[in-house]
Amino acid sequence: MRIAILVALAGVVAAAATLDFHRDVPWTVVLFVPVAVVVGVRCVPARRLGLAPRVAAEVVSAVAVGLLFSIQPNAAVGVLLYVSAVYAGGEFPIRASLPLALLTGGSVTTTALLTGPADFNALWIGGSVMVTVWAGIAGRTRRERTRALEQLVEQTRLTAESEARSGALAERARIARDLHDVLAHTLSGAGMQLELADALLEAGRPDDARAAVQRARDAIADGVTEARGAVHALREDTVDLPTTLAALADGPEESVETEPVELTDPQVRAVLRVAQEAFTNARRYAPGAPVRARLVRIPDGAELTVVNGPGRPADGVRGSGMGLIGMRERAAEIGGTLQAGPNDDGGWTVRLSVPPPTVPTKEL
Structure with a gap:
């Protein structure tokens, strides 16, 4: 006016x-x-x-x-x-x-x-x-x-900025979990093998110490390979789950079976990370033992089962428990459940139950 x-x-x-x-x-x-x-x-x-x-x-x-x-x-x-x-x-x-x-x-x-x-x-x-x-x-x-x-x-702009910050924080948390899944066990296992080698040297057992150092070297090499795969997966917008799961079975006693299932992108990532963690644990704690993974459709969604063993436990390898915690967190994020423990055959079973998706999905 x-x-x-x-x-x-x-x-x-x-x-x-x-x-x-x-x-x-x-x-x-x-x-x-x-x-x-x-x-x-x-x-x-x-x-x-x-x-x-x-x-x-x-x-x-x-x-x-x-x-x-x-x-x-x-x-x-x-x-x-x-x-x-x-x-x-x-x-x-x-x-x-x-x-x-x-x-x-x-x-x-x-x-x-x-x-x-x-x-x-x-x-x-x-x-x-x-x-x-x-x-x-x-x-x-x-x-x-x-x-x-x-x-x-202005309110829309502020909301968009807040959502962007929340999304960035969530993405950072996801990347942190991915890095843990890939590197935590590798580094902890290599560290324990090196400590074992030091103890064996003090005990006058150089050959056994050399074998422990070799195991540490192999663990680090595997960790580097897995880290590269994780970085590649982070850069991709979508993940070919059947192909990625099949690539996990690279040993003579390892196998993966998949059925067509409908999953969202977060569910795909959760299934992949749980499977990677289960395979890594099986190789670390029971090297050479059979590992069988199955992804099937069930009436209430989908189910991933990874069974390893029976086999001879690895010497001097102890877990921190963080891998199992990370798998449970991933299951909770998608509204699923995770069960892990010994089975009747003397091996170990990891079972991830994924609920039916509530958003647009893709069949895998």
Whole structure:
């Protein structure tokens, strides 16, 4: 409403220059002064004045400008008359702006009919002033709609940034789990083999120490290979699960069977990481023992089973338990369950149950 205020200020200056203050003394001066003061009050920021004082000032101005125009018709005062109605519609709620417009137009019409000037149509002037308020109301509505849209855009931007941060944190957590799955057992196993080699050297058993160092070297080499595979999988948007699972079985006693199943991308990653962890554990804790993996469809979703053994446990290899915790976390993330423990044949079984997907899926 800055334009309305500027026009009103120009109207006050023009009215001061064109009104005949010697006519209808003292009413011309008495009515002009509050009109000019209220126009000045409009220049004060709204946050410094409450709604009630501002509306009260406009009530005084509405009556004064209507009476002034009726007793002394003047183009500049006419501008103030219409601008006051537009300003009221644009600055105040409808419950206040409509009564102000009615008061302004009514004061013009009533005073003109009582004083009986013959040079303008009182009813037309008063009615047009009342209608003019809708121009201000339309402007106010447009500004409020624009402000609401700007707030919505800002809120959408903030929400998108928050979701992006959450997504980044979730991705970092996923990458951390992937790195643990690949490297934790490799490094811990190599470390224990090197500690064993040191102990064997102190005991005067160099050949056994050399064998422990070789096992540590082989574990590190396997870890490097697995790390490269994990990095490759992280860079891919989708994973060919049957092919990736089949690639896990690289030993003469290792096998993988898969049936067509419907899984989401998070479920695919969970199945793959659990299978990788199960194969890694089987090779570490029971080297040379058979390992059999099956991914099948069940009525309640899909099920991955990895069975290893029976076989001779590896010497000097102890687990930290972090791998099993990581597998359980992955199962929980997709709403599934994981069971791991010894079986009746003296081996070890890992069973991951995956629930039916609730989002668009792909068949694997």
